[in-house]
Amino acid sequence: MEIQVVENVLKLNDELAALNRQNLHAAGVVSIDVMGAPGCGKTALIEATIPLLAPIRVGVIVGDLATQRDAQRLARATSQVVQINTGKTCHLEAHHVRQAIGRLDLRQLDLLFIENVGNLICPVGFDLGQDVKVGVFAVTDGDDKAAKHPYIVTESQVLILTKIDLIPHVPFDLDLFRADVKRLNPDVTLLELSSTSGQGMQAWVEWVKSRMICASGHAESLPG
Amino acid sequence: MEIQVVENVLKLNDELAALNRQNLHAAGVVSIDVMGAPGCGKTALIEATIPLLAPIRVGVIVGDLATQRDAQRLARATSQVVQINTGKTCHLEAHHVRQAIGRLDLRQLDLLFIENVGNLICPVGFDLGQDVKVGVFAVTDGDDKAAKHPYIVTESQVLILTKIDLIPHVPFDLDLFRADVKRLNPDVTLLELSSTSGQGMQAWVEWVKSRMICASGHAESLPG
Numbered sequence: 001m002e003i004q005v006v007e008n009v010l011k012l013n014d015e016l017a018a019l020n021r022q023n024l025h026a027a028g029v030v031s032i033d034v035m036g037a038p039g040c041g042k043t044a045l046i047e048a049t050i051p052l053l054a055p056i057r058v059g060v061i062v063g064d065l066a067t068q069r070d071a072q073r074l075a076r077a078t079s080q081v082v083q084i085n086t087g088k089t090c091h092l093e094a095h096h097v098r099q100a101i102g103r104l105d106l107r108q109l110d111l112l113f114i115e116n117v118g119n120l121i122c123p124v125g126f127d128l129g130q131d132v133k134v135g136v137f138a139v140t141d142g143d144d145k146a147a148k149h150p151y152i153v154t155e156s157q158v159l160i161l162t163k164i165d166l167i168p169h170v171p172f173d174l175d176l177f178r179a180d181v182k183r184l185n186p187d188v189t190l191l192e193l194s195s196t197s198g199q200g201m202q203a204w205v206e207w208v209k210s211r212m213i214c215a216s217g218h219a220e221s222l223p224g
Numbered sequence: 225m226e227i228q229v230v231e232n233v234l235k236l237n238d239e240l241a242a243l244n245r246q247n248l249h250a251a252g253v254v255s256i257d258v259m260g261a262p263g264c265g266k267t268a269l270i271e272a273t274i275p276l277l278a279p280i281r282v283g284v285i286v287g288d289l290a291t292q293r294d295a296q297r298l299a300r301a302t303s304q305v306v307q308i309n310t311g312k313t314c315h316l317e318a319h320h321v322r323q324a325i326g327r328l329d330l331r332q333l334d335l336l337f338i339e340n341v342g343n344l345i346c347p348v349g350f351d352l353g354q355d356v357k358v359g360v361f362a363v364t365d366g367d368d369k370a371a372k373h374p375y376i377v378t379e380s381q382v383l384i385l386t387k388i389d390l391i392p393h394v395p396f397d398l399d400l401f402r403a404d405v406k407r408l409n410p411d412v413t414l415l416e417l418s419s420t421s422g423q424g425m426q427a428w429v430e431w432v433k434s435r436m437i438c439a440s441g442h443a444e445s446l447p448g
Binding site for chain 2: 122138148170
């Protein structure tokens with residue numbers, strides 16, 4: 001009985017995710033699900049990325065158990081922000097995103113970041129209708145986090161290691177981290193950056209732009 | 225149907241948790257469930273605490289999705305360590321702890337740390353049979369984490385803010401964090417410390433010792 005229920009929940013989620021994907025593609029919007037532990041720097045990354053992407057028009061859906069704090073921060077970078085408060089739910093599901101999409105003007109957007117609830121585990125299994133899943137790790141959280149959370153590594157198309165400006169102040173074996181990532185997912189793109197210092201941000205911005213070109217099928221559709 | 229299943233799972237968990245509590249109390253072992261985000265410093269805290277508690281005899285049950293890395297680290301501090309690999313399960317449940325207790329020699333222990341899977345959300349709702357729930361936050365994860373994860377704040381008896389040696393290097397409004405904690409749980413004990421520099425560790429060690437005295441009902445039963 002239990003397995004049946006879980007299957008039903010996931011089936012409903014997948015149906016709504018397909019609907020989200022269809023709606024976003026119809027509007028020409030590329031979407032990126034940003035996943036990572038609480039405090040790894042997801043909001044800071046998106047905040048720093050938006051101005052670097054101009055004139056690409058960026059919206060953000062941001063999930064947290066509680067508070068509007070992330071939306072307030074992101075509202076300084078774009079007017080198209082929707083905060084979802086999940087209560088006790090530890091990840092975003094497709095129905096959350098569906099609800100939030102309804103509050104955005106998709107015709108005014110080229111790119112949508114979906115900032116998931118801070119959690120290295122639960123968000124991985126839920127399709128939201130995104131084009132890309134990005135997993136974020138921070139050097140301040142230790143060099144063992146890829147090995148200890150293999151599913152986010154294997155299910156992401158891009159992994160970002162943030163806060164590299166803090167490497168001088170924390171014990172972090174960069175070679176060990178890179179080797180764990182490579183072993184778990186040889187094909188993943190690993191980008192090392194700091195949203196604060198700006199180091200490595202350009203490579204990430206270029207990756208997003210190239211992904212948008214792939215999605216649109218032709219470079220001419222990109223603004224700018 | 226779904227709610228029924230969830231209720232059954234939680235009911236079974238509570239029954240096993242009660243059994244764990246009974247077994248631990250019968251053996252005179254006080255147990256502390258340590259919860260917090262991935263990389264917030266749970267293992268480092270336990271590693272640094274064990275030698276400061278001597279001659280109190282400490283065991284550790286440590287939960288991760290994958291790897292034995294935490295157990296390997298903790299084995300340098302105590303011989304009584306059991307690693308649980310939960311696979312894709314995002315928190316420890318009472319049956320995990322029951323299994324792990326069976327592999328410990330409780331007669332050789334006074335205190336048991338149960339290091340939960342790195343996750344600020346899911347572990348909160350599961351009774352493991354512990355005497356105390358401790359929630360851990362790190363300054364490197366940002367000053368908004370208490371407000372954004374209210375349930376771990378309200379359900380913990382002690383909150384620890386770790387990595388305070390890194391405060392000079394990160395933006396962290398200590399007054400804001402303290403105010404959020406106070407608002408959400410006026411009765412909680414908040415301890416600010418660094419497992420690396422040792423700052424604040426003595427207050428935490430004293431708190432653990434006093435909690436053990438409460439649990440045993442009389443100070444004389446404490447070793448040392």
